[in-house]
Amino acid sequence: MKARTRIWAGAALALATAAAAWVIQPPIAPVQPPADTDFDSASIARGARVVAQGDCMVCHTAAGGAPYAGGLPLRTPFGTIYTTNITPDRDTGIGAWSLAAFTRALRHGVARDGHLLYPAFPYIHYTRMSTVDINDAYAYLMTRTPVTAKPPANDLLLPLRFRPLLAGWNLLYLRPGPVADDPRQTAEWNRGRYLVDGAGHCASCHSALGPIGGERSPAFSGGNVDGWDAPSLTTLLQAPKPWTREQLALYLRHGWSPEHGAAAGPMGPVAHSLSQVPEADTNAIATYIMSLQQPATHAVAPAPAATADAARVAQGATLFAGACAGCHGAAAPMMTAGGRPSLALSTAVNSDRPDNLIQIVLNGVPWSHAQQTTFMPPFSAALSDAQIASIAAYVRADIGKRPAWNNLEKRTADIRKENQQ
Ligand code: HEC
Numbered sequence: 001m002k003a004r005t006r007i008w009a010g011a012a013l014a015l016a017t018a019a020a021a022w023v024i025q026p027p028i029a030p031v032q033p034p035a036d037t038d039f040d041s042a043s044i045a046r047g048a049r050v051v052a053q054g055d056c057m058v059c060h061t062a063a064g065g066a067p068y069a070g071g072l073p074l075r076t077p078f079g080t081i082y083t084t085n086i087t088p089d090r091d092t093g094i095g096a097w098s099l100a101a102f103t104r105a106l107r108h109g110v111a112r113d114g115h116l117l118y119p120a121f122p123y124i125h126y127t128r129m130s131t132v133d134i135n136d137a138y139a140y141l142m143t144r145t146p147v148t149a150k151p152p153a154n155d156l157l158l159p160l161r162f163r164p165l166l167a168g169w170n171l172l173y174l175r176p177g178p179v180a181d182d183p184r185q186t187a188e189w190n191r192g193r194y195l196v197d198g199a200g201h202c203a204s205c206h207s208a209l210g211p212i213g214g215e216r217s218p219a220f221s222g223g224n225v226d227g228w229d230a231p232s233l234t235t236l237l238q239a240p241k242p243w244t245r246e247q248l249a250l251y252l253r254h255g256w257s258p259e260h261g262a263a264a265g266p267m268g269p270v271a272h273s274l275s276q277v278p279e280a281d282t283n284a285i286a287t288y289i290m291s292l293q294q295p296a297t298h299a300v301a302p303a304p305a306a307t308a309d310a311a312r313v314a315q316g317a318t319l320f321a322g323a324c325a326g327c328h329g330a331a332a333p334m335m336t337a338g339g340r341p342s343l344a345l346s347t348a349v350n351s352d353r354p355d356n357l358i359q360i361v362l363n364g365v366p367w368s369h370a371q372q373t374t375f376m377p378p379f380s381a382a383l384s385d386a387q388i389a390s391i392a393a394y395v396r397a398d399i400g401k402r403p404a405w406n407n408l409e410k411r412t413a414d415i416r417k418e419n420q421q
């Protein structure tokens with residue numbers, strides 16, 4: 001008993017010491033914002049690529065705001081966090097941050113003045129980035145136009161406003177520093193793993209999160225972000241048309257792939273960022289992701305469950321003919337001209353949950369100058385919750401040939417409400 005108590009006391013002391021070392025982070029002295037000429041142009045160009053791999057702009061730009069000036073609200077189960085200004089403005093951005101301060105933020109989640117940053121900033125992934133990549137990202141960001149902008153104050157649950165608590169979180173989830181290459185694997189696989197686990201931070205959306213927001217293992221088994229399901233990335237061989245490496249590379253690069261359709265919702269901006277990195281990188285990501293696949297189970301799609309509401313399905317068929325078939329009907333010109341995949345192949349239609357189908361109908365697929373053939377108009381104003389529920393019931397039963405989803409109208413109403421918040 002006594003020995004046990006001593007072990008526990010020892011463990012507690014070790015933890016407290018370790019936590020204290022994390023909590024107390026010294027400020028790093030401010031510097032004069034560096035001049036553009038302080039950086040090598042090759043480093044700035046490489047930095048553009050690193051920043052695209054890391055989607056930095058996606059989070060650090062508010063709707064209609066200046067690039068990298070922050071202010072985008074991120075909704076978490078713990079409240080709303082606003083992204084910060086990472087333009088080189090001296091007072092409101094990171095203009096006074098030295099390379100050492102920037103590196104510490106990415107590797108350890110600590111701001112220049114020493115306060116701990118919230119893990120909504122995916123530093124547990126960015127910590128894997130190489131020193132060269134971090135230096136280049138710094139060169140790129142410090143040569144952007146400085147913008148004076150202060151993000152709104154965060155709106156978090158009371159205990160979480162106390163940032164030192166994050167030290168405990170870091171003890172659980174942060175393993176700082178890059179990981180050595182696996183010598184048994186090819187250079188391309190290692191490059192892919194580096195990009196996926198590091199800058200790409202794919203697991204931050206595609207893994208389930210635990211009660212305090214840490215990523216659960218196994219990684220990539222599917223998560224949820226902004227009311228969208230981010231599907232499992234380890235079951236791509238179990239799709240109605242199993243993904244190939246080439247299709248995956250194409251999807252990441254162009255936001256669209258034959259047989260698998262478009263990257264919608266929060267995946268849209270990710271694919272847009274990846275369209276700016278070299279093809280060798282998207283190929284490497286695809287190679288690594290394909291190496292994680294669980295073997296295909298040749299499950300035959302079960303017959304639609306008897307519980308599908310026949311009246312609803314019939315109403316959905318009529319609505320679909322009017323609102324959707326012009327683009328998604330078997331004989332629609334877009335199907336044949338654009339090589340659009342049948343909705344029967346869509347992950348959104350085959351998923352256990354209706355959320356992504358409802359989201360796609362509500363929001364459409366945004367217009368993109370680079371990818372005009374993937375545009376779908378939003379139907380949130382045109383269709384009621386009941387109508388969307390009917391369309392979803394029809395698509396699921398008659399096109400997907402899958403067991404019915406339950407509570408579709410309620411789910412549609414809830415998602416609509418969440419989207420408006
Ligand atoms: C998923 C959204 C997200 C992405 C992607 C993201 N950030 Fe952030 N970042 C945040 C949030 C949120 C904060 C603020 C955290 C806080 O206030 O505790 C932040 C804070 C920072 C800070 C600290 C700034 C300060 O003033 O305290 C730096 C530096 C930073 N990010 C750099 C980057 C870089 C570089 C990238 C790309 C490699 C990036 N971020 C990508 C969400 C993101």
Ligand code: HEC
Nearest residue numbers: 260261262323324327340341346347348360373374375376
């Ligand atoms: C103006 C043409 C157009 C109309 C009308 C339209 N869509 Fe789409 N839809 C698209 C395009 C383009 C895409 C993106 C490319 C793709 O995935 O095939 C898309 C994608 C989708 C997807 C995602 C497919 C995937 O997994 O990538 C679903 C589900 C979907 N639409 C359902 C509907 C439903 C239901 C309606 C009617 C309420 C509808 N669409 C109306 C053009 C349209």
Ligand code: HEC
Nearest residue numbers: 200201202205225228229230231262263264266267270347
């Ligand atoms: C900001 C969150 C986010 C990040 C980061 C993210 N994804 Fe996604 N991803 C999603 C969401 C949401 C969907 C579902 C939307 C859709 O299917 O159109 C998705 C869909 C996908 C799909 C299609 C899966 C299917 O079955 O249809 C693939 C493949 C994919 N992501 C790969 C990746 C890879 C690889 C990375 C890292 C380079 C990544 N994602 C990073 C949110 C994200």
